[in-house]
Amino acid sequence: MTAPGEAARRKPARRPTIKDIARRAGVSESAVSFALNDRPGVSQETRARVRRVAEELGWQANSAARALSGERAGALGLVLARPAQTLGVESFFLQLVSGIQEVLSARQIALLFQVVEDLGTECALYRRWWAERRVDGVLVVDPRTEDPRPELLAALGLPAVVVGGPATPGPDPSEPAAGPAAAPAHPLLSTVWADDAKAMARVLDHLYGLGHRRIVHIAGLPGLAHTARRIRSLRTEADRRGLDHRQVHSVTTDYSDAEGAEATRRLLDAERPPTAIVYDNDVMAVAGASVAAERGIPVPGALSIVAWDDSALCRVTHPRLTALVRDTPGFGRLAAQELLAVLDGGPLRTVQGELPHLEARESTASPSPR
Amino acid sequence: MTAPGEAARRKPARRPTIKDIARRAGVSESAVSFALNDRPGVSQETRARVRRVAEELGWQANSAARALSGERAGALGLVLARPAQTLGVESFFLQLVSGIQEVLSARQIALLFQVVEDLGTECALYRRWWAERRVDGVLVVDPRTEDPRPELLAALGLPAVVVGGPATPGPDPSEPAAGPAAAPAHPLLSTVWADDAKAMARVLDHLYGLGHRRIVHIAGLPGLAHTARRIRSLRTEADRRGLDHRQVHSVTTDYSDAEGAEATRRLLDAERPPTAIVYDNDVMAVAGASVAAERGIPVPGALSIVAWDDSALCRVTHPRLTALVRDTPGFGRLAAQELLAVLDGGPLRTVQGELPHLEARESTASPSPR
DNA sequence: TATGCGCACTAATGCGGTTAAGTACGAGGG
DNA sequence: CCCTCGTACTTAACCGCATTAGTGCGCATA
Numbered sequence: 001m002t003a004p005g006e007a008a009r010r011k012p013a014r015r016p017t018i019k020d021i022a023r024r025a026g027v028s029e030s031a032v033s034f035a036l037n038d039r040p041g042v043s044q045e046t047r048a049r050v051r052r053v054a055e056e057l058g059w060q061a062n063s064a065a066r067a068l069s070g071e072r073a074g075a076l077g078l079v080l081a082r083p084a085q086t087l088g089v090e091s092f093f094l095q096l097v098s099g100i101q102e103v104l105s106a107r108q109i110a111l112l113f114q115v116v117e118d119l120g121t122e123c124a125l126y127r128r129w130w131a132e133r134r135v136d137g138v139l140v141v142d143p144r145t146e147d148p149r150p151e152l153l154a155a156l157g158l159p160a161v162v163v164g165g166p167a168t169p170g171p172d173p174s175e176p177a178a179g180p181a182a183a184p185a186h187p188l189l190s191t192v193w194a195d196d197a198k199a200m201a202r203v204l205d206h207l208y209g210l211g212h213r214r215i216v217h218i219a220g221l222p223g224l225a226h227t228a229r230r231i232r233s234l235r236t237e238a239d240r241r242g243l244d245h246r247q248v249h250s251v252t253t254d255y256s257d258a259e260g261a262e263a264t265r266r267l268l269d270a271e272r273p274p275t276a277i278v279y280d281n282d283v284m285a286v287a288g289a290s291v292a293a294e295r296g297i298p299v300p301g302a303l304s305i306v307a308w309d310d311s312a313l314c315r316v317t318h319p320r321l322t323a324l325v326r327d328t329p330g331f332g333r334l335a336a337q338e339l340l341a342v343l344d345g346g347p348l349r350t351v352q353g354e355l356p357h358l359e360a361r362e363s364t365a366s367p368s369p370r
Numbered sequence: 371m372t373a374p375g376e377a378a379r380r381k382p383a384r385r386p387t388i389k390d391i392a393r394r395a396g397v398s399e400s401a402v403s404f405a406l407n408d409r410p411g412v413s414q415e416t417r418a419r420v421r422r423v424a425e426e427l428g429w430q431a432n433s434a435a436r437a438l439s440g441e442r443a444g445a446l447g448l449v450l451a452r453p454a455q456t457l458g459v460e461s462f463f464l465q466l467v468s469g470i471q472e473v474l475s476a477r478q479i480a481l482l483f484q485v486v487e488d489l490g491t492e493c494a495l496y497r498r499w500w501a502e503r504r505v506d507g508v509l510v511v512d513p514r515t516e517d518p519r520p521e522l523l524a525a526l527g528l529p530a531v532v533v534g535g536p537a538t539p540g541p542d543p544s545e546p547a548a549g550p551a552a553a554p555a556h557p558l559l560s561t562v563w564a565d566d567a568k569a570m571a572r573v574l575d576h577l578y579g580l581g582h583r584r585i586v587h588i589a590g591l592p593g594l595a596h597t598a599r600r601i602r603s604l605r606t607e608a609d610r611r612g613l614d615h616r617q618v619h620s621v622t623t624d625y626s627d628a629e630g631a632e633a634t635r636r637l638l639d640a641e642r643p644p645t646a647i648v649y650d651n652d653v654m655a656v657a658g659a660s661v662a663a664e665r666g667i668p669v670p671g672a673l674s675i676v677a678w679d680d681s682a683l684c685r686v687t688h689p690r691l692t693a694l695v696r697d698t699p700g701f702g703r704l705a706a707q708e709l710l711a712v713l714d715g716g717p718l719r720t721v722q723g724e725l726p727h728l729e730a731r732e733s734t735a736s737p738s739p740r
Numbered sequence: 741t742a743t744g745c746g747c748a749c750t751a752a753t754g755c756g757g758t759t760a761a762g763t764a765c766g767a768g769g770g
Numbered sequence: 771c772c773c774t775c776g777t778a779c780t781t782a783a784c785c786g787c788a789t790t791a792g793t794g795c796g797c798a799t800a
Contacts, residue, residue, distance in 0.1 A: 015501055017786055028750045033788060043748060060501030064437035065786035068755045073434065075482075080464075094450075094463065098485040105484070105495075110504060112445075113483035114475070115468040125475075131385055131430030134480060257682040287686040294688050312627040313683070316657040318664050387756055398780050403758060413778060435756035438785045503786095 016057040025053045036061075063110075067133065075110040076339060077135040081122040081142065082115065091282075091311045092328055093141075096163070099332025100139065107340065109136075119144075123152055130156045137339050139163050140189070143225040154188040161339040163331070164226055165191035165350075190342050192335045194353045196226050197233035199324055202358050203278055203306055204237040206322075211366045212276040212304060213243060217250040218263045218288065220280040227252065227280065230308075253284065260284025264291040268303075275367035276304040282313045282323070289317050289363065300365035310359060319362035326356035386427040395423045406431075433480075437503065445480040446709060447505040451492040451512065452485065461652075461681045462698055463511075466533070469702025470509065477710070479506075489514075493522055500526045507709050509533050510559070513595040524558040531709040533701070534596055535561035535720075560712050562705045564723045566596050567603035569694055572728050573648055573676055574607040576692075581736045582646040582674060583613065587620040588633045588658065590650040597622065597650065600678075623654065630654025634661040638673075645737035646674035652683040652693070659687050659733065670735035680729060689732035696726035 018032045025032065027046060034041040035050035042050070067073045078100070080093060097113065104111055112135055116122050126149070129135045137159035140149050153160040200217075207215050217234050219227045231250040238248035251267075253259035260279060267274055268291070279285035285307030292299050299305055299319060307314050310323035331353045338351055388402045395402065397416060404411045405420035412420070437443045448470070450463060467483065474481055482505055486492050496519070499505045507529035510519050523530040570587075577585050587604050589597045601620040608618035621637075623629035630649060637644055638661070649655035655677030662669050669675055669689060677684050680693035701723045708721055 015503065019786080029787080030751080030789080031749060034749085037788080039789090041748065046748080058497075058501065060498060062438070062786050063502040063504050064434045064443065065755090066788080067434035068432070068438050068757085069786080069788045071755080071788095094485065097483070101485055105486075108498075110482050111484065112480050113467070114481065115464065115471055116475075127428075128430060128478075131428065132433040132478075133385065134433050257686045261686065283682055283686070286683070290686045290688045312653055313656070316627045316631065316653070316660045318660045389756080399757080400759075400781080401779060404779090407758085409759090411778065416778080432756050435785090436758080438787090439756080439758045441758095441785080 015062070016059045017062070018059070020057060021050060021053050021059060024057070025050045073133055073136050074108065075112055075135050076104065076336075077112040077114070077126075077129050077138040078141065079122045079125055079138070080113075080115045081117065081119050083117055092309060095328040096141070096332040096335075099329030099334075100336040101332075102329070103333050103336035103340070109340075119148065123148060126152060126156065126158060130158045137161070137343055139335055139339060140165075144223045145225055145228050146223070147225070150188040159339065159342045160189050161335055161342060162189050162191045162193075163335045165189075165193045188348075190338050190348050190350070192331070192338050192351045192353055194226075194326060194331065195355055196229040197236070199308075199356045200230050200233035200278075201237050202356075203308075203324065204234070204241075206358055206360065206364065207276045207278075207304065207306070208241060210276075210304070210364060214247045214272060214274040215243075215276045215278065216248070216267055216274040217278045218260060218267075218280060218284055219250045219252045220255040222252040230280070253280075255281055255284065257283050257287040260287040261291050264288040268292070268295060268297065273303075275302070276306070276364070278306045278308065280308050282307045282309050282311045282321075285321050285323075286313050286317055289321065300363050301368055304364040304367070306358075306364060314361070317363075322361045322364040323359050324356045325359045327354050330354060385432070386429045387432070388429070390427060391420060391423050391429055394427070395420045443503055443506050444478065445482055445505050446474065446706075447482040447484070447496075447499055447508040448511065449492045449495055449508070450483075450485045451487070451489050453487055462679060465698040466511070466702040466705075469699030469704075470706040471702075472699070473703050473706035473710070479710075489518065493518060496522060496526065496528060500528045507531070507713055509705055509709060510535075514593045515595055515598050516593070517595070520558040529709065529712045530559050531705055531712060532559050532561045532563075533705045535559075535563045558718075560708055560716075560718050560720070562701070562708050562721045562723055564596075564696060564701065565725055566599040567606070569678075569726045570600050570603035570648075571607050572726075573678075573694065574604070574611075576728055576730065576734065577646045577648075577674065577676070578611060580646075580674070580734065583617055584642060584644040585613075585618045585646045585648065586637055586644040587648045588630060588637075588650060588654055589620045589622045590625040590654075592622040600650070623650075625651055625654065627653050627657040630657040631661050634658040638662070638665060638667065643673075645672070646676070646734070648676045648678065650678050652677045652679050652681045652691075655691050655693075656683050656687055659691065670733050671738055674734040674737070676728075676734060684731070687733075692731045692734040693729050694726045695729045697724055700724060 018029050018036070022029045022032045027050065031042050031046060032050050033039075035047040036054060063074050078097065097111070101111055112129070114125060116125060126138060129138070138153065140153070140160050140162045141164060143162050143165045150160070150162065204215070217230065219231055221227060234248065234250055235245070238245065251263050253263055260283065264277065264287070267277065277288055279288055285305055289299055289305055292303050292305075297303050305321055307321045307323040310325040314321035314323045334351060334353050338349065342348075388399050392399045392402045397420065401412050401416065402420050403409070405417040406424060433444050448467065467481070471481055482499070484495060486495060496508060499508070508523065510523070510530050510532045511534060513532050513535045520530070520532065574585070587600065589601055591597060604618065604620055605615070608615065621633050623633055630653065634647065634657070637647065647658055649658055655675055659669055659675055662673050662675075667673050675691055677691045677693040680695040684691035684693045704721060704723050708719065712718075
């Protein structure tokens, strides 16, 4: 034993290879490879012996070597394109990632996770990962209405699944003609998605049922596909109930607390302010509730509030916020499974996640008559 | 062009290798390798020509091949051990990761990010990454007072940097004897850390200066090293000012909004409740503010609140919360740089991040006389 | 008894890089 | 004029694994 600090750190600590196993088991390297990969060509006894030796030595395949010969990187990628300062607060992504990894780690597949500033950088990163063969496939999040990524990924031949899609290609999607279950799949990539339209309908059912007729939806970024879907759904639901687009409509923001608060102020300053507001994320909902408190507007007495996505935030405010709850880790699991299916040569599919449910809390009630 | 969907997806899309470059440039593969890696052995003209060809072909080194021969995986790892349901809300990690990647992506180094349930799984993952040669090093977050990870990593010879350390090895650290700048480094790994002791002193300066004499610190998980440091610092600062440990003390929680609220309730129910509470994260601070609101206790009139770590949360409450602001992405950059330095054979070091500053907002004021 | 066949295994090759060990050539020195 | 030396390359070996093409052997078949 030398000085522990330096010695421990510099120790080469050679890792066992199949050659070591071969020597110890008294067979050739290829026999070891066959044995460990469940390929025919070795007897049951030899297979068992090799396995035992591998176990003893604590052998794990060198991922680089396996990738080089096996043509599989053993890793998937996920890029989050967000300006640094809008990061955080939302619990959505860590939960999604946690669900994804539940599926991947069982298969010994790693996840490359990267946060970048914008879509352009994201695309460049896909190209690089592809060229470097870093990943076998990627999960595409935050699909947009005009999204360059599916085309790029299809052109590269990099397997991918769009999470939160379908991103409707083009800005002019026709009104859903048939049942809403038959969603238009993105033609290039597999997709897992939640039915925002139905979820929005549920929210409207709840608020309309309580008697609300002036309902505003403070949406997130206008470029995102799910924002578009929610806005469209709100309009459809309003029409169905014969509500005017001045009574029921959406405004878009950048998801930040600042814009959420600002939009709320503007709405409350209007001549006939809404009696209910639906916020596209928890942060804005809390910010909105705070604006109401600031102005002495009682919630839910004079204003009902719904948050799209639940989190601790919605439970720490006073009153607690009614929220659309979805199983985000479950959604991540679904996405990961679908990507693995694509990697295994499965067909392009559009898979629908669980429908979110509305958790009614104290921030929604019947509007006071006026 | 065939049917775009299937065809695009299945396209093999062979990526260029150095062999292709060699052929096009009319030199051997090793000359190409020399040229591209800034090694001597090729003339300036050849180097330029090879570079140009590589550029034209859009060549990027196959990371697996490079890892296999170069002995470098070109990737670092970061494991977050958290039960799935406590994930999220906190913006800390995504910001940290974003800072880390700013440094790594410039060097074409990838980050393997994994969320696991507990420390045991985290250790197992380190072993696996090490055995698979997946990563060249790891960033260890959430250092604990009794932490098995540094020892494990040192034993494996896997380079690492402790982020948020130094984790004082053993439960019995002597009181800082010399200047607080000379922090005890963890003997096995490099460390980047923020001086929680000084930060806590600043918080106490602020509150004591306002006239507070009954101050409680609602801390996070007791096992974490920084929790211990903050608690110790609070005690030191109290002693220095001759304050009783019944007046000024810490209680620990699991960081959740629920425990934060619960602890707050208990404190406010006491005979002589504190006039100021310092919360170890933003979520608990907001939860605590909500409890005060629920009971009609005016903030800051009857209770001052300080949040450790700023975020949108602290700005959406009413009043906005005084918070300790730190540059988390900057901290991530620092950590990444330090790990790269270790990989380059640098010495074990203990690097200190920027001291957080106290952003005084409306949630702190002089206590009302009673 | 020669022939064919399946089984269990070994030898050889390749993946795409890096790198140590040559080699060819021109310049400079004795 | 020969020898050395440095430069600019090329050849070959290697990293650890997967895979393909043998190889030897026992056994059923003709």
